[in-house]
């Protein structure tokens with residue numbers, strides 16, 4: 001069972017979602033996760049997501065569903081198409097996020113640099 005590392009709340013396009021990690025509270029206990037946009041809830045299943053990577057990847061998946069739901073884009077696509085799209089984005093983005101490729105570069109401090117940051 002993956003340990004809870006995801007936040008309890010997450011802001012999705014200005015809408016606060018509760019993140020619930022509980023197999024008992026899952027609408028379907030066999031699902032990895034579930035997003036209920038109208039309730040502003042993201043469910044993550046700690047029984048099915050057996051590793052921290054599984055849990056984090058599922059969290060990303062559910063966040064993408066929430067983004068599509070809050071933005072209204074989910075109404076433009078059929079449910080099974082949304083699932084395929086979200087799954088593709090999850091599998092494509094999660095390894096890149098894990099590698100940190102989207103993290104901004106840290107400011108470097110060089111020896112001898114002037115206080116104003118110019119050299």
Ligand SMILES: [Zn+2]
Pocket residue numbers: 061065083086
């Ligand atoms: Zn999904």
